Amino acid sequence: MKFAMIGLGKMGKNLVKNAVDHDIEVVAYDLNRTARQEMAAYSSKITPVDTLEQLLTELSVNSELERSQRIVWVMVPAGTPTNSTIATLSNMLSAGDILIDGGNSNYKDNLEQNKRLAEKGIKFFDVGTSGGMSGARHGGNFMIGGDKETWPKIEPLFEALAQKNGYLYTGPLGSGHYLKMIHNGIEYGMMQAIAEGFEILEASPYDYDYEAVAKLWNNGSVIRSWLMELAEEQFAKDPKLDEILGQVQASGEGKWTVEESLDLEVPAPIIALSLMMRNRSLQSDTMTGKVVAALRNGFGGHDLAHK
């Protein structure tokens, strides 16, 4: 199997390495030359290319797939970079080609983009990707929306890249990123709850060792989780998180989840308040903010602000 990856950043490069470890050939493109070179050095199964034109040509070489079934995965930052890449590709791909948006796009953008892509017969999949960089490298988690008839053609790719039971065909286009949006809303709420617990501990009359507490909770407790493991790691590095500011940016997905809950008139107070607490964190430094910042940094995003 062979596919092209556009975007060799934190997620893209790890997905590429994961793919070649599963004997999948990858044509790799990034605007950054060093990123392309790093990929070329990793494996002979990776063909780095300098342009999108070259990418499409290479994809057709020695591929067991017909030219009309090229698979192109876009893994660049959500928003303008993804949207403009998809707009460019919509003029370059042909009927039958498969285009995957694996970033954190708004599902509404994908529905809009699909109008043009579907007209041209390009099969578009919106894929929510979770599990952070370690998941991308060693077994990720994928929520996949798109054309049901085309899905079996790309299922082997996701079977290879995902951890066991770590991928799901979720339905028509839009359903992948919709599900990821809700996943990320839940993620906001879970991180906030963990952080608030530590803030109460910090104000308590007891002098807890937070690394030890997180470790304890990771061993058999109801709240054991990857997020709690990240808390344990972060407290191991900085026992009271004194070295960082409790400021947490947001990429938009929490906001979209809250907007969706408002549109559907479904109460989602925890997620809504978690989003607002992130906004508040940018205004003042708190223990809660420090914990969420440390946790969020632990799975690959938003650089820590240091004092």
Ligand SMILES: O=C(CO)[C@H](O)[C@H](O)COP(=O)(O)O
């Ligand atoms: O998809 C993710 C993990 O599941 C990303 O971390 C996503 O960016 C989360 O949003 P934010 O950056 O606002 O925390």
